[in-house]
Amino acid sequence: MQPSILFEDYYLAVLHKPAGLMVEEDNFGNPSLQNWFLNHLQTKFPTNKNYYIGFPHRIDRVTEGLIIIAKTKSALQNLNEQFNNKSITKVYHALTEHALPSAEGTLTDYHQKTQNLKSNSFSKEERRFCQSRVKI
Numbered sequence: 001m002q003p004s005i006l007f008e009d010y011y012l013a014v015l016h017k018p019a020g021l022m023v024e025e026d027n028f029g030n031p032s033l034q035n036w037f038l039n040h041l042q043t044k045f046p047t048n049k050n051y052y053i054g055f056p057h058r059i060d061r062v063t064e065g066l067i068i069i070a071k072t073k074s075a076l077q078n079l080n081e082q083f084n085n086k087s088i089t090k091v092y093h094a095l096t097e098h099a100l101p102s103a104e105g106t107l108t109d110y111h112q113k114t115q116n117l118k119s120n121s122f123s124k125e126e127r128r129f130c131q132s133r134v135k136i
Helices: 033-044 073-084
Strands: 004-008 012-017 065-070 104-110 129-135
Touching: 012 033, 033 065, 065 073
Parallel strands: none
Antiparallel strands: 004 012, 012 065, 104 129
């Protein structure tokens, strides 16, 4: 599945990132939203050589969702301030295999990187984990 642009103007763009695609490029040449969007800009504005791509937030490779991309430094600064001031709210929706036991609780997930850092997996044995408050 390819990313898609839902909104774009001079200052920012909102993209749909499919699961399996990294947000930022890595040192291993894995496909990323950053490289995909840079290719889009190079195609749309071939004579411009000064492209700016800034990420005020990210989501994990395994997560599908919307990403805001700042196309200017001032837009990135403004978006960062909005995230810090909580005037932009992040909302996550999860698809579950089974019904949850209650309408509110804590979701614990275990995130582990492989030795070569080229992929991620989830393991309960891994010490690093993330917890989120969940309301249904």
